[in-house]
Amino acid sequence: MNLTQPTVTPSRRLLRALHDHPRRALVALFLFVVVAGAVGGPVAGALRSDGGFAPGDADSVRAVERIEAATGLQPSPGVVLLVETPPGSGDDPVEAAADTLAGIDGVARTDVAGAAPDGTSALVVGTLAADADEEATARAALDAFADDDGVTVGGGAVVGVQLGEQIGQDLARAETFAFPVLILLSLLVFGGRAAVLPLAVGVTTVLGTFLALTGINQVYGVSVFALNLIIGLGLGLAIDYTLFLLTRYREELDRQGPTLGAVLTTMRTAGRTVVFSAATVAVALATLLVFPMGFLRSMGLSGAVVAVVAAAAALVVSPMIFGLWGAKLARRRTSDGAEGRWYHVSHAVMRRPGLIAVATAAVMLVLAAPALRTAWTPVDGTIVPPGQSARVVSDTVEGEYGGTGTTPVTIAVDGDGAAELARQASGLPGVVAPAEAADLGGGVWQVDLEVTGDPAGEDARAVVTDVRELAADSGVDALVAGPAADFIDQQAAIADSLPLAAALLVLLTILVLWLMTGSVVLPVKAVVMNALTVGVALGALTWIYQDGRLTGLLGYTPNGGIEPTNFLIAAAVVFALSTDYGVFLLGRIKEARESGEPEREAVAVGLGRTGAVVTAAALLLAVAIGAFSSSEISFIQQIGIATAIGVLVDAFVVRSLLVPALMGLMGKWNWWAPMWLRRVHDRIGVSER
Structure with missing residues (x-):
């Protein structure tokens, strides 16, 4: 469709207003940022810090709900006290701690769970009421024993409270590290006063997303872990989009001068590419909504929102800055970017496209190979940093008490058959003691099984599977809860949802790229190259975290595997950002081709005009989101490291070598599409002319 006809559209009127009255527009922007900060800023303290790793309708979750409905109590202790008992102190410290814990609102019952073999400590466990405010109760317990x-x-x-507090500390640390580096790099990359542009868009994006999440959180509880993704991805996309817009505006300054026409051309070309980029990022992250786990949905929803807000902020703020400073944003020295280093690199690659394509793909496959041996591990006590009291208690209970104070496998039976099920379950491999059925009232019975090994380890998972089979064979209405049951239900939900999520990711990405290019070959190639980039990033996660490398540098505790939901989030983010950079490059290649350049020359021109931009943006984004590798929570570390590796590999390897090699190899076939599909695209697609 023709987008250059001189009709005065609403978007053109808006651009004219932003360009002609930049100071008024900037005042309005400032007021918006202030309101967004005042209204949206507090959302950080209102997000959920617990749960979300198992489907809401899973048997393990329904078992907990069944027990809570019958007893009014949570089925496992919410607060565990490790009480020191020095020689000669007797039971006084334990009794005093139990009395104090019992007096806290939300704690319905306290019990002494046992003493250490050497007699130096004892455990007091507090069971919370089913309707208790877990966060308030936990904070009250921490305050009660603070001295x-x-x-x-x-x-x-x-654990939930301390993770939330740790995330706040990690964010402050990451910002303290990242912002000075980003400002310095922005001054070098953007140059002079233009460095204000990514800062303004970044702040607007983050606070605008917080404002949006304030409303979303009223309807759907968002996980506190999303904060890291919002800030890291928000800053990264703000840098990407503003750098791309500024680069194109500087080209138009050379051609048209500091006029409205330069802004209109920039927004018609680079601005449209930003829209497509945001669409691909939002689509990739939105596919996480297919999974029924609250944690994944929170991350997918937050990522999609931040992509849309980042694009909107870039497209609104950039014309203000262009109108305010105009010619002052020009490059210090003018040169034809198509004749630069990246232009010559592209031609050099296309002289031997087959060899370079095969060699590059082979190296990436080797680097991705560790991802094939990834072992899945559940969320456990190692997620909490070693210095936190919850981690100290968890490690002590595991090391000195053999898991005392936990209930690895809990069975909730509704109706008859509980006693017989308890007898049969007591004889299962891994169950260390006979179990009895406890009457909870209302026809509901509870059976607690003591199991060897970790609460969610292989022994416990085998017991859960066996108990479910026993219940199914005997016709007993039994639901199994506990860490092992949660992990089994989580894996089952991922297995059920993954095919649909992957199909949507591929099909929607192909659809957006087809709308942009009109080709069916380029979108398919983009998906394949994105998959290679994702494989390299995930292979690095496995090589580091599963194999227990760099523990001293990163300060994490290896547990022999990777948590599966975290793996999926890292894959979605890396895939999204890989598509993001691909859109930038394809947009310029398509523009050069439509202006009449031969196939290989169009590729060289496109890479020449975007190579420096993409690599600079990748470096800045790697700093913005890679800063979270300093987090003391391994979840956040893994997403930061995987994303940083993914964007750098994509910018320096895929876009520099693999893309020009494959495009040079295929020539005009890059743009092939069936005739009927091309006719459809001619009606609804986009042309840069």
């Missing part, structure tokens, strides 16, 4: 050096507070409720 008691002889009591260490842990438990599931405390």
Whole structure:
């Protein structure tokens, strides 16, 4: 369709207003940022810090709900106290700690769970009421024993609170590290006062996303882990989009001068590419909504929102800055970017396209190979940093108490058959003691099985599977809860949803790229190259975290595998950003080709005009989101490291070598599409002319 006809459209009127009255527009932007910060800023403290790793309708979740409905109590302790018992102290410290814990709102029952073999400590566990505010109860417990050096507070409720606090500290640390580096790099890359542009768009993006999440959080509880993705991805995309727009505006300054026409051309070409880029990023992350886990949905929803807000902010703020400074944003020295280093690199690659394509793909496959041996591990105590009290309690219980104070496998039976099921389950491999059925009232019975090994380890998972088979064979209405059951249900949900999510990711990405290019070959190639980039990033995760490398540098505790939902998030983010850079390059190649350049020359021109931009953007984005590798929470580390590796590989290897090699190899076939599909694209697609 023709987008250059001189009709005065609403978008043109808006651009004229932003360009002609930049100071008024910037005042309005400032007011928006202030309101967004005031209204949206507090959302960080309102996000969920617990759960979300198992489907809401899973048997393990329904088992907990069944027990809570019958008893009014949570089925496992929410607060666990590690009480020191020095020689001669008797039971006084334990009784005092139990009395204090019992007086906290939300704690419905306290029990002494046992003593250490050497008699130096004991455990006091607090069971919370089913309707208790876990966060408030955990904070009250921490405050109650804050001045008691002889009591260490842990438990599931405390883990959620301390993770939320740690995320806040990690964000502050990452910002302290990243912002000075980003400002310095922005001054070098953008040059002079133009460095204000990514800063303004980045702040607008982050606070605008917080404002949007304030409303979303009222309807759907968002996980606190999304904060890291919002800030890292928001800053990264703000840098990407503004750098691309500024580069194109500088080209138009050379041609048209500081006029409205230069802005209109920039927004018609580079601005449209930004829209396509945001669409591909949002689509890739939105596919996480297919999975029924709250954690994945939170990350997917937040990522999609931040991509849309980043594009909107870039497209609105950039014309203001262009109108305000105009010619002052020009390059210090003018040169034809198509004749630069990246232009010559592209021609050099296309002289031997087959060899370079095969060699590059082979190296990437080797680097991706470790991802094939990834072992899945559940969320466990190692997610909490070693310095936190919940981690101290968890490690002590595991090391000195053999898991005392936990209930690895809990069975909730509705109706008859509980006693017989308990008898049969007691004889299963891995169950270390006979179990009895406890009447909870209302026809509901509870059976607790003591199982060898970790609460979510192989023994516990085998017991869960066996119990479910016993219940199914005997016709007993039994639901199994506990860490092992949660992990099994999580894996089953991922296996069920992954084919649909992958299909949507591929099909929607291909659709957006087809709308942009009109080709069916280029979108398919983009998906394949993105998959290679994702494989390299995930292979690095496995090589580092599963194999326990760089523990001293990164400060994490290896547990022999990777948590599967984190793996999926890292894959989605890397795939999204790989498509993001691909859109930038394809947009310029398509523009050069439509202006009449031969196939290989169009590729060289496109890479010449975007190579420096993409590599600079990748470096800045790697700093923005890679800064979270300094987090003390391994979840955040893994996403930051995988993303940083992915964007750098994509910019320096895929876009520099693999893309020009494959495009040079295929020539005009890059743009092939069936005739009927081409006619459809002619009606609804986009042309740069």
